[in-house]
Every structure is written in structure tokens, then in C-alpha cells.
Amino acid sequence: MTEQNRFRKIVNKLGFHLIKITAPIYVLLLFSLHVCLAAYEPQIIKFLSDTDTCGIYQPVFLDIDIKAPFENPYDPDDIGIEIIVSNAENILYKQPAFYVKGDNNHSEWQGRITFLKPGLYKVKATLIKNGRQTESEIIEIKAATSVEKGFIRKDPGSNFYFRFDSGELFRGIGENVCWADNNENYEYYFKKLSANNCNIARIWMCQWNFPLEWKSPGLGKYNTTAAKGIDSLLMLAEKYNIYLMLCFDYHGVLLRYAGAHNENKWIDNPYNAKNGGPCEDQADFFRNASAKQYYKNRLRYIVGRWAYHPHIQAWEFWNEVDLTAGEKDDIINWHKEMSDYLQSIDPYDHLITSSFSGYGYPDMWKLKNLDFSQTHTYDAPDIPTVIRQMIGMNSPVFNKPHVVGEYGINYRGPKETLQDDPEHIGFHNGLWAGFFAETPVIPLTWWWNNVIDPCDLYYQFGTLAKFGENILGEGLSVIARDSLPMILSAKESTENPDLEIFPVKGYYPNDATIYLIHEDGYIKNSGAIPKYIFGTDKPEMRNPPVFTADYKEDGYFALWVETISDSAIVRIDVDDKPVLSACFTPGQGQKLWKSINYIEEHNVYQAVYDTVLRIPVKKGRHNITVRNDGLDWIRIRSYHFENIGIKTNRLMDIAGIRKDSDQFFWIKNKGFNWKKVKSSGWPDAVKKAYLIINTLEKGSTYHYELWDTFRGVILKRNTIIVEDREVSIPLPDVAKDIACKFIKIAR
Secondary structure, X not given: OOHHHHHHHHHHHOOOXXXXXXXXXXXXXXXXXXXXXXXXXXXXXXXXEOOOEEEOOOOEEEEEEEEOOOOOXXXXXXXXXXXXXXXXXXXXXXXXXXXXXXXXXXXXXXXXXXXXXOEEEEEEEEXXXXXXXXXXXXXXXXXXXXXXXXXXXEOOOOOOOEEEOOOOEEOEOEEEOXXXXXXXXXXXXXXXXXXXXXXXXXXXXXXXXXXXXXXXXXXXXXXXHHHHHHHHHXXXXXXXXXXXXXXXXEHHHHOOOOOOOOOOOHHHOOOEHHHOOOEOOHHHXXXXXXXXXXXXXXXXXXXXXXXXXXXXXXXXXXXXXXXXXXXXXXXXXXXXXXXXXXXXXXXXXXXXXXXXXXXXXXXXXXXXXXXXXXXXXXXXXXXXXXXXXXHHHHHHHHOOOEXXXXXXXXXXXXXXXXXXXXXXXXXHHHHHHHHOOOOOEOOOEOOHHXXXXXXXXXXXXXXXXXXXXXXXXXXXXXXXXXXXXXXXXXOXXXXXXXXXXXXXXXXXXXOOXXXXXXXXXXXXXXXXXXXEEEOOOOHHHOOXXXXXEEEOOOEEEEEEEEEEEOOEEXXXXXXXXXXXXXXXXXXXXXXXXXXXXXXXXXXXXXXXXXXXXXXXXXXEEEEEEEEEOOOOEEEEEEEEEEOOOEEEOOOEEEEEEEEOOEEXXXXXXXXXXXXXXXXXXXXXXXXXXXXXXXXXXXXXXXXXXXXEOOOOEEEXXXXXXXXXXXXXXXOOOEOOEEEEEEEEEEO
């Protein structure tokens, strides 16, 4: 083919028709065509760095101006820019840049990077359009050492804390600040938290707070006002030394039902097919290939814009994903795909998590790229026990840290919370229980804006942080129950006729085990007591719980049945003999339920009954078995052993941690419990009590301190020489709680 014919073919494709081309005209037109085509070639017309020297972990902003056509600058299949960072030997990492503004004639983009080690780096931008790459010139940037601590990582040897790149340990203390009216309000909260030595806050991206991808501007396009808000938020976080757990979505956007707070926002969700999205229903979000690609594009934008910042403690995919309409297997598979993808594009390897309203799905927490498990808890009568159980049931099982990302005594609202607990006992006890548990983040309270702030409870963070000074360190561990000190008082025993157990273990297979109730009510494996009891449709999860209980007098056993899925036959056996059988059939017969929902994809009804089944139990030792001979599952609110005659030899609870030879304890009056105070009033102070400790090193000298946990002051301090193995320390009157330290100062 001649050059003239080739040219004619190109021009015809462009829509022009040439009759005859002479040589001079051909040369002129060829030159003109080259000029036109060059005008549409993707071009990088500016690539500038805001600095050529910096410290490690300090931000470097790269401004990129390009000339290239696009339909959607947020879609990497349409157009994309990558920042490539290399040293003298090889490419170290690639990171997406993000679109700022402009059109096909001229658009502005930005890359945000940081360096992890000192050295001389070469940085360039690569524009990718139609499978072709256009590279910028290379910029050299020198990174020097700095005082910055770097990014937060998992510690390889402990779940008590995270660790900065610098080696410094991090243990989070703070609260949820999931939304605020504007960044001025975020500064208000961060300033209060920082003044009380807090260092972490959990933030939501949702319809009313940083709505990055929502109905407006629409699916696959991002709200620049929301994005700029997060830019400013990170500046505030750095200013006040707050690290952010940034949650990308909350359950309301995929709810099947109205929700406890009428939070169903599916109608406005851009992924909804009715709004032009790819998903026919809420559950489709977790399995639809197009929806997954849109979500990956959003992750790419998030990484490009904010991953450079060390004050992002963790990426969190979902708030309480179990409350969405997604199927269990779909949710697990989705988290695997998204966590793998996010880890692959984030050059700074931020921690990744998600969260559940209860215990969650074991197979999900086994995923390699979910770095820590997270659960939430509300309505627990005994918050310290539940927090210890949740952490103890997750952390050792999955060999990764566990975080209680939300807690409160009433999820229904601040009004109900204040009515139930006007003295904020649940909030206080949750903080201190978390401090003495193996978790890298002390439990994060809810109701920050309408309980914590108006009641000015920030000082409680401050007193705990003050007590915790110099405690964080290598080798921190929980003191086992049988190694804890005894507490003796003038009044050493009491009898509580009842024992009520509120299970916290969620949608897990039931353990094949017997739960032995000791004289004082202690159950060694209490964290495994199931909230769900499964029927014949789930044989792999079905193991009816058996309680061994020694009744001192005739009494009762009561089962508080909360919710039924499909149909259930609840059977209670005593010593292997059936005593009670109750049939529940949601969707049929009389409407005995309080509320009901139909699950279309499973063709089942799920109904809230909130009813109590009660049987008599004779005096003596018995095995009580709770079975479900129905189809799906029943959810239990509580197991109640009435008049069992629990003997409480200790009037106070104690928890402890140790670091090398040093030991630390939290001592709490058993009656200092929000539920007990609400029902029975304030407990009597425990007087003339002694702490009997036998685990200090003989022959060593210890300095000990007794602390007021509310005022953050030392009530008593002294120095003792451990001459005998057992040491007796007199305690002040304890109406609420105290904390104490034993610090070894000499041998």
C-alpha cells in the first residue's frame, strides 16, 4: 500500500472523502493530520513536587497537569495516573493519583506520597489511557530521618498493643466520633479528647458525613466537598495527635428492613438499580461483579488521596456488616476480595478491618488481610464480663488483635441510656475493663455527642490515661484468674439466690461442652455460651448447651427467647429427661410474636417473641440441656437460674495485668454495676478489706499506689519489702472501684 493510499484510508475513517490527492496537497494534509492527532495524544504537560527534600513519613504533594480526553476521570478503565517511586536499584511502589478538576482540554491531578526510609528517590507519573502509557519527567526527592513515628502496625508478639514503624508502642484510648456537623465541630471534639490524653477516634463515611459516593453526584463519581472535608480532618488529627479508624460504609445503606433507628437508606443508594446502579436488591451488592468494580474504584481513589497519611490507624470496610441484607458466604467472599485488593494497592500497608454488631463470622476473621477483628456490644448488664469474653473469644482463636469498636448500655438512644444509667457506670466500667484486657484499643464508647459531651465525661479518659502512664511496654500480659490476689473483708460472704447469664457468642457453631457453674457463679468457658441455638437444618452448627448447676434449694430455670428463625421446637431437659417443649411457628397460626419479617431469598419468617420459658428445678445437682428440635435457629437473650443459691465469697471483682515483675489491678465493688444500681440502688461500701497478694518476688522491694479511678489521684502510697511470699495490703472503703500498682524498685 502506498503512503498516499494509507493516508486516504486514515482520512476516510475520520469521515472525509478525497477524490484526488496531488503530492503537494498530500504533504500539506499529512502535516495537518499529524498536528491534529498530536493534539489528541495524551500528554503530561506539568509534573511538579512541592519539595525536593523532606523527612520520612512527611507528605509530598505532586501536581500533575494533563491533556487527555475522558468521560469519567474516576474510572481507571477510562483514564488513570500512577505515581511510581523508585530508588537507584528498582521500583519500590506504585500509588494512584487522583483527579482534582478540569476537562478534556486541560485537567489537574494530584499525587500524595510519603517515604518510609531515608534516601534519594526518583519519582515519576505515568498517564494510562486506552492501554497506552505516557510518562512524565523524573523528579528526584531526598528523604532524611525525622522525628515522625510512622504508620501503625500489628505487633508480632502481642495483641495488647500496636506498634509504630519507629518501634514505639501504641495503645488506643478514645471514642467514636462517627459524625459531626462540620470540621469545626471535629476540632471541638479532638481538642477535648487530646486534652485528656486520648489518641484514637472512629469516623464514618456515610450519607450525612463525608458522603464520598452517594446519590449525588452518583455512582462512580466522588463528592469533592466530602473529600476536602476528610483532607481537613486529617490535618486536625495530626494537630491533636488523634489516629483515625476510617469506616467506609455503615449497615443502613444495605438494610433489608427499616432498622431500629429507621436507618434504611437503600432507596437513595447509588448502587440501587432504581437509581441506575447495578444491584437489583441489597444482597446483590456483595456478589454483583459490576458493583464490586465500582467499589474497587472507590478504594483506589481513597488510597490515592489519603493513604499517605500516618494518622489513618486503619481502614474499616463496614460498620456492623452482619446487619446488612448480605448472605454470610457472600459477605465473607467479598471481604476476601476487597481486603486482598486494598492491600495490593496501598503501598503503606495500613491495617484493615470491618465490624459486626455481635461476634461475627469466624471464617471472615481468618482472612489473611483482615488485620484485627472488631465487634460491638450493647445492653449487657455486666459490661466488664462481656468485654473480657468478647476479647477472649476472638483474639486467641484467630491469632490477631480484637477491638471492641462500640459499646454502650442501651443502643436505642441517649435518652434511654441516661434513664438507665444516669451515673455513667457502664461507660466507666467499660473503659477500665478494656484497659485490663488484651486489646490494642481500649473499647470505644458510643453516644459521644449526646452523652459524653453534654455530661462532660472526657475526664474519665484522662484519669485512665494518667493511671496508665509508664505501664505500656514489652511483655504486658493478663494475670490469670487463679493467680489473682484474694480480697478479704470483715464481711466475707453473701448469698445471691439467682444467676442470670447473658450470652455474647454470636452466630458461631455451638461448642460441644458442658458449662459447669461453680459455687460463686464462675463459669470457666462462659464466653462460649451460645446466643444462637441451631436446629436440624444446620447440623454442622448444632450442639445443645448443657449447664451443670447445683441448686441449694428448689428453684427454677428460665429461658428468655428473643427471636425465632423459620420454625423452632424449644426443648428443655433436666438430667436427660424432657421437661418442657414449646413450638414456635412464625408466619402461621396466632400472632404471638411482637414483630415479624419475611426473608424472601430463604423463604422463611423471622419473628421477635421476647418470651420467657420457665421450668421448676429440684434441689441438688442437675444437668440442664437446652435444645432446638426445629429447623433453623433461636436467639437467646438470657439463661436464668432462679434460687440456685450462688455463694459469693468475694464482695469485689478483681482484674490484673503484669509487666515483668510489676503488677497492676482493678478492684470493683460487685454492686457497682449499672443494672444493679438501677434495680437495687447503690451498693454498700466494702469496708476493712485487705488485698492478699502472693505473686510478688520474695526479697524484693515494691512501691505500691492505690488510685481513685474517678479523680485520678493517689489515695495511698507506700513501700514494702516482700519478706514472705504473701503480702497483705489494707484497702480503703470501696463503694465503687479503685486501681492499684505494684512497681518493683529493688531486689
